[in-house]
Amino acid sequence: MKDLLKIYNSLLKIYGPQGWWPLLFRKRTKRDKENSFIGYHCGDYSYPKNNQQRFEICAGAVLTQNTAWTNVEKALINLNNNDLLNAKAVKETDLQELKKAIMPAGYYNQKAIYLKKIAEFCLSIKGRTPAREEILSVKGVGPETADSILLYAYNQPEFVVDAYTRRMFTHLNFFNKNAKYNEIKEIFENRLPKDVIVYQEFHALIVQHAKNHFSRKVKINESSFL
Numbered sequence: 001m002k003d004l005l006k007i008y009n010s011l012l013k014i015y016g017p018q019g020w021w022p023l024l025f026r027k028r029t030k031r032d033k034e035n036s037f038i039g040y041h042c043g044d045y046s047y048p049k050n051n052q053q054r055f056e057i058c059a060g061a062v063l064t065q066n067t068a069w070t071n072v073e074k075a076l077i078n079l080n081n082n083d084l085l086n087a088k089a090v091k092e093t094d095l096q097e098l099k100k101a102i103m104p105a106g107y108y109n110q111k112a113i114y115l116k117k118i119a120e121f122c123l124s125i126k127g128r129t130p131a132r133e134e135i136l137s138v139k140g141v142g143p144e145t146a147d148s149i150l151l152y153a154y155n156q157p158e159f160v161v162d163a164y165t166r167r168m169f170t171h172l173n174f175f176n177k178n179a180k181y182n183e184i185k186e187i188f189e190n191r192l193p194k195d196v197i198v199y200q201e202f203h204a205l206i207v208q209h210a211k212n213h214f215s216r217k218v219k220i221n222e223s224s225f226l
Contacts, residue, residue, distance in 0.1 A: 004191045007172075008198065011205040017042040018204035021057045021152035022069075024080055045197050048153060055087045055122050057153040061145045062114050063105040074104035090119035114140025129154045143181045151203070155196050159188040160203045164210035171214065 022039030041047055048054040056076065063072045078101040079085040084093055098112040105111060117139045125134070135146040143161070150156040161184045170177045175184055192198055 004188065004202075005193075008192070008202045008205070011209055012201060015205055015208050018201060018208060019043065020200055020204040021047070021060065021148075022073075023047060023053055023056055024073075024076055024085075045200070051122075051127060052086050054153045055090075055119070056085055058118050058122060058149050059085065059090070059115060061148040061152070062118055062140060063102060063111055065107070065111070065140075065145065067106045071104045071106060075102040078102065078104070087119040087122040090115050091123060110140065114138075117141075129156065132158065143185070147185070151196065151199055157189075157194045157196050157199055159185050159192070159199050161185050161188070162203070162207070164207050164214065165203075168206060168210045168214045 019040035019042035023041070024039050048057060059079065060072055060076060063075050076085065079090075082097070082101055084090055084098065084101055090098065095112055095116070098115060099108045102108050102111055102115065118141065121130075121135070121138045130150075132146055132150060135141055135149055136143065141149075147158040147160045150158040151160055161181055165184065166177070166179075169175065169184070170179075174187060188202075192202070
């Protein structure tokens with residue numbers, strides 16, 4: 001536990017609270033190197049406050065698959081401008097209209113179907129917190145998307161493992177490059193306090209740090225934070 005906590009505390013000292021998951025209405029509260037600025041709420045862990053914000057997070061988690069967040073923002077803004085950023089509207093809207101709105105996020109033919117499925121799911125559970133197995137049963141939702149939804153939309157302590165986590169912690173020899181998602185997730189959850197805020201911040205801090213030091217365009221810096 002101490003090793004990961006040391007890394008977490010080092011990253012938090014360097015970058016500060018990240019304010020994930022961004023929500024559109026929050027406006028310009030943070031800007032990063034990708035010029036993404038909408039909706040971050042640094043140090044405020046009270047979100048989401050209602051079902052519409054919760055669905056926005058779910059939609060964002062689906063849309064961000066295989067694309068950059070800047071593209072997701074464009075798709076979410078389109079949905080919002082067309083009164084489609086809620087589960088009921090997404091479920092009832094024409095599929096072609098939905099595809100057009102989310103086109104900036106890429107893979108829009110698949111993602112439109114996935115959005116409808118997650119909308120139906122959100123409506124079916126009627127505001128209760130779902131189990132991980134339930135979310136994983138939704139078409140288009142894999143482990144990373146499911147854990148993102150649980151951690152950020154439902155404030156459940158499920159650690160999110162993304163490509164940045166793999167790249168950074170493989171380099172630090174916490175696991176090998178062939179480790180499975182659940183193996184990596186278990187390492188983090190066994191070595192960290194089971195705390196939603198720690199999980200949210202650590203995931204976001206890993207993304208920020210890895211963009212700077214572990215991206216394919218940047219040579220890995222051996223002493224980047226320890």
